[in-house]
Each structure stands twice: as structure tokens, then as C-alpha cells.
Amino acid sequence: MSWEIPPYHSDSSYPESYYANSVSNSRKSKTLKGSLETDVCIIGAGFTGLSAAIFLTERGFRVIVLEGAKVGWGASGRNGGQAINGFSGSIDSIRNLLGDGSAQLAHEMFEEGVRLIEYLMENYAVECDFKHGNLALAITARQARRLEREVNARQQNNQGDFEYLDQDSLAGHVGSQLYCAGYIDRKSGHLHPLKLALGEAGALEQLGGEIFENTPAIAINELPSKVEIKTPGGRILCSKLVLGCNGYLNLKGHRVSRQILPVFSEIVATEPLSDELAMEVMPSDSSAFDVRFLPDYYRLSADKRILFGSSTDYGRPSKYQTGSRSLARMHKVFPVLENAGIDFAWRGKFAVTLNRLPQLGTIGPRIYYGHGYCGHGVNCSHLFGKLISEAIKGNTERFDIFAKMPQRKFPGGRHLRIPLTMVGAHFYQARDWLGF
Numbered sequence: 001m002s003w004e005i006p007p008y009h010s011d012s013s014y015p016e017s018y019y020a021n022s023v024s025n026s027r028k029s030k031t032l033k034g035s036l037e038t039d040v041c042i043i044g045a046g047f048t049g050l051s052a053a054i055f056l057t058e059r060g061f062r063v064i065v066l067e068g069a070k071v072g073w074g075a076s077g078r079n080g081g082q083a084i085n086g087f088s089g090s091i092d093s094i095r096n097l098l099g100d101g102s103a104q105l106a107h108e109m110f111e112e113g114v115r116l117i118e119y120l121m122e123n124y125a126v127e128c129d130f131k132h133g134n135l136a137l138a139i140t141a142r143q144a145r146r147l148e149r150e151v152n153a154r155q156q157n158n159q160g161d162f163e164y165l166d167q168d169s170l171a172g173h174v175g176s177q178l179y180c181a182g183y184i185d186r187k188s189g190h191l192h193p194l195k196l197a198l199g200e201a202g203a204l205e206q207l208g209g210e211i212f213e214n215t216p217a218i219a220i221n222e223l224p225s226k227v228e229i230k231t232p233g234g235r236i237l238c239s240k241l242v243l244g245c246n247g248y249l250n251l252k253g254h255r256v257s258r259q260i261l262p263v264f265s266e267i268v269a270t271e272p273l274s275d276e277l278a279m280e281v282m283p284s285d286s287s288a289f290d291v292r293f294l295p296d297y298y299r300l301s302a303d304k305r306i307l308f309g310s311s312t313d314y315g316r317p318s319k320y321q322t323g324s325r326s327l328a329r330m331h332k333v334f335p336v337l338e339n340a341g342i343d344f345a346w347r348g349k350f351a352v353t354l355n356r357l358p359q360l361g362t363i364g365p366r367i368y369y370g371h372g373y374c375g376h377g378v379n380c381s382h383l384f385g386k387l388i389s390e391a392i393k394g395n396t397e398r399f400d401i402f403a404k405m406p407q408r409k410f411p412g413g414r415h416l417r418i419p420l421t422m423v424g425a426h427f428y429q430a431r432d433w434l435g436f
């Protein structure tokens with residue numbers, strides 16, 4: 001089989017963001033010119049691609065990463081930085097579909113993504129402002145009951161380090177009147193995602209892996225015993241190919257592209273707050289998200305800005321000015337920030353799936369993919385990169401748990417899938433407004 005990949009961006013420099021403005025990137029960038037052969041080629045230098053690349057290179061595989069823009073240019077370098085343990089989809093749904101053995105293995109993977117990040121920080125001196133502590137927040141009594149049940153279940157299953165917080169105890173974590181309860185997950189946390197991506201790229205190169213930036217893959221051809229990837233200035237021949245393209249994946253004509261829908265979200269970064277104001281809004285310096293269908297998510301940066309994300313647009317970015325809706329939400333959550341200056345506003349794209357389960361799988365015997373992390377992308381992309389590396393090494397036991405989960409196409413075909421998904425999203429938003 002052969003697939004063309006249409007161009008997916010018009011500007012390969014980092015978008016103006018707090019992250020791009022707070023890293024020093026001394027990497028020497030190179031672009032592919034000519035032909036190379038390797039064991040594994042990976043398309044996409046986000047967390048999925050970099051994680052797979054590092055764990056394969058550690059095991060002696062020759063790995064080449066092709067990045068159409070720059071390392072961490074996609075969602076990995078512009079997200080909210082919340083590294084939240086677990087994956088979308090419950091262990092119970094895995095038990096129902098695949099039985100107790102798979103559920104136990106999935107249970108053991110619950111905290112693995114964040115542990116892998118900690119492993120990379122320790123073993124490759126990756127510096128990314130990591131801090132422990134993540135809050136899930138309830139606005140309605142019904143949401144509060146849901147969170148309490150979740151904490152009880154997690155404690156019973158011995159998962160993570162969770163504590164339910166009533167309104168009084170929540171005041172020690174978030175300075176907002178909007179919430180009636182929440183929980184803290186002490187093993188999750190937050191970090192500077194672009195520093196992490198660049199640190200991982202450095203680790204990979206230290207191990208002997210190669211990254212070509214500004215090198216989009218424009219076509220993939222399955223040959224009898226190899227895969228050929230064409231780029232504007234060259235080509236790669238490899239034994240295995242990994243697609244780490246997430247919301248940018250567009251294999252023309254293949255079902256895998258129709259199984260995900262690109263979604264856009266936006267973040268604003270305030271000016272650095274005074275110590276007193278930072279303490280007033282986020283006293284425990286944890287990251288936080290509310291549990292509505294389309295949530296707000298926010299945290300303090302290392303230099304005490306509030307990074308506040310909100311809004312979700314399906315299929316294409318909205319026409320609103322970037323950051324305007326996040327800013328309005330931030331003022332609602334924290335009226336005390338009404339006069340805080342805004343230094344940056346940016347948006348980014350990631351993939352969601354129809355059943356909100358992340359997708360891991362293969363196309364034929366030589367092509368692997370992982371994407372659609374639906375809210376746990378920082379954690380899950382690292383886990384899935386590792387699982388892909390295990391499968392390529394020949395051990396598919398853990399990979400298969402996720403690869404066997406149902407992967408459905410969005411209904412409605414090319415023209416109706418976005419409007420239909422928006423109708424579904426409005427339904428869930430309406431439930432949130434009505435307090436369900």
C-alpha cells in the first residue's frame with residue numbers, strides 16, 4: 001500500500017507562546033537530504049515519537065525521527081503541562097472487554113507515563129520544572145459525588161495517591177469560590193512541556209538517535225520487506241515505521257485518519273504574579289482542571305504566571321481571537337486576576353477519538369501508531385511510545401491490551417463528522433450547564 005501525506009502547516013517556527021519564550025534551544029537542527037536506511041523511522045518529534053525513539057535506541061535499534069517542523073512544535077510543546085496519571089477509559093471497561101489479566105496489566109500501567117518522565121529526568125538530566133500535585137475540581141454537587149466515588153475506587157484499587165477534598169480543604173489548594181469539592185492526585189503533576197520535549201530530543205541524540213527537523217514525510221510506500229518514507233529532499237528505508245503525528249495525522253485514504261478528530265484548545269499566560277497573588281490563587285502550586293466535558297485547566301509556571309487553558313473547537317480553530325475565551329474563563333474563576341496583564345496567548349491541536357479511548361495499533365506488519373489520548377496526553381504519549389518500542393522489540397503483551405480496544409470511525413463522513421461531533425459536544429455541555 002502507498003499513502004500520500006498532504007502538507008500540514010505553513011509555518012514551521014514555534015508559535016509565540018510562554019513556552020517558546022522560556023527555553024534556550026541550543027540544538028543543532030538538520031534537515032534530511034538524500035537517502036538513508038535505518039531499523040526504525042519515526043514520524044513526529046512529539047512525546048509519542050520521542051518516547052518510542054528513546055526506548056528503542058536504548059535497546060540498540062538505529063532510529064531516525066522525521067519532524068515536519070521542530071521538536072515539540074505540535075501539542076507536546078504547547079500544552080497545559082499537566083502530567084496526569086492514568087488514561088481515558090477505565091480499568092473496568094478494559095476488564096469487561098478483555099478480562100481480568102489485561103485489566104491487571106492496565107492497572108499496573110496506570111502511573112507508568114509519569115514514572116517514565118521521571119526516569120528520563122533522572123537518567124538524562126532532563127530539566128522541565130516538574131512539580132507533583134494535580135487537582136480535579138467539581139463545580140456541582142453531582143460532580144463532587146462523582147469525584148468522591150472515583151477517589152474511593154482508586155483507593156480500593158491501590159492506584160496513585162488520591163485524597164478527596166471538601167470545600168474547606170480545597171481552599172488550601174485553589175483560591176476560587178467556583179468549586180464545591182475536588183481531589184488531589186499527588187503522584188501526577190505539572191511541567192514545562194517544551195523543555196521536556198527538547199530534553200528528550202537531547203537524550204535521544206546522546207544515545208545515537210537522529211532527528212531531522214523541517215523534514216515532513218510526504219509519502220509512505222510499503223515495499224515487500226521494508227517501508228519507504230519520502231520527504232521533499234530525500235527518503236528513508238526502514239524495517240519498521242512509527243506514526244507519532246497525533247492531531248496532524250493525515251494518511252490520505254486510510255481508516256486510521258478517520259478514527260481521530262483534530263481538536264483545538266487555547267491557553268493564556270499572565271505576566272508573573274507577585275508571590276502573594278500566586279499564593280492566593282494556587283496556594284499548593286498544584287495544577288488543576290475541572291471535570292466538565294470541556295474543562296478549564298490551569299496552573300502556575302515556574303516564574304509564577306497563571307497558564308490558563310480553556311475552550312475546545314472541533315475540526316478547525318474558532319474565529320474568536322486566540323486566548324479571548326480562556327481569558328474570560330480565567331476572570332470568572334479568579335476575579336482577583338482581573339487586572340493581571342496577559343503576556344502570551346496561543347492555541348494547539350490534538351486528536352480525540354469517538355469513544356474517548358486512546359488508540360494504539362498497527363497498519364500491516366511494519367507500521368505502528370499511537371494517538372488520541374483525550375486528556376491524558378502528556379502521560380499516555382510517554383506510555384504508548386514505550387509500548388510501541390516493546391512491540392517492535394517483539395513483546396506485544398502490553399501493546400495488545402490497548403490495540404485490542406475498539407477503534408471506531410467518526411460517523412458522518414468527510415463533510416458531516418465535524419458538525420455531528422459538535423452536536424454531541426453541545427449535548428454534554430448542556431448537561432454540564434444543567435448540573436448533571
Ligand SMILES: Cc1cc2nc3c(=O)[nH]c(=O)nc-3n(C[C@H](O)[C@H](O)[C@H](O)COP(=O)(O)OP(=O)(O)OC[C@H]3O[C@@H](n4cnc5c(N)ncnc54)[C@H](O)[C@@H]3O)c2cc1C
Nearest residue numbers: 044046047048068074075076079080082217246348377378
Ligand atoms: C492547548 C493544548 C493543551 C493541552 N493540555 C494538556 C495537558 O495539560 N495535559 C495533557 O496530558 N495533555 C494535554 N494536551 C494534549 C497533549 O499535548 C497531547 O496529547 C500530546 O502532546 C500528544 O503528543 P504526540 O507526540 O502524540 O503529538 P504532537 O506533540 O502533536 O506531535 C506530533 C508531531 O508530528 C509532527 N508531524 C505530523 N505530521 C508529520 C509529517 N507528515 N511529517 C513529519 N512530521 C509530522 C508534527 O509536526 C508534530 O511535531 C494539550 C494539547 C493542547 C493542544
